[in-house]
Amino acid sequence: MKIDDAVAGHIHIGLGRNDHIGGGTSTDAHLDLLMTWATLLLDGKPIGEDGVLKI
Numbered sequence: 259m260k261i262d263d264a265v266a267g268h269i270h271i272g273l274g275r276n277d278h279i280g281g282g283t284s285t286d287a288h289l290d291l292l293m294t295w296a297t298l299l300l301d302g303k304p305i306g307e308d309g310v311l312k313i
Contacts, residue, residue, distance in 0.1 A: 267309030269296045 274288030275281075297311040305313045 269293045269298050
């Protein structure tokens with residue numbers, strides 16, 4: 259992740275390779291999903307809602 263990808267109010271999900279940062283997954287594909295003002299639920303409870311961190 260580049261530093262400019264880390265923006266308050268965004269949810270960033272990265273899929274794919276992580277061996278370059280010490281992980282165990284090596285692949286030719288990588289996909290970044292950036293969502294603004296999103297709501298993220300964990301076990302049905304919001305941990306981020308409309309871009310605001312709830313935990």
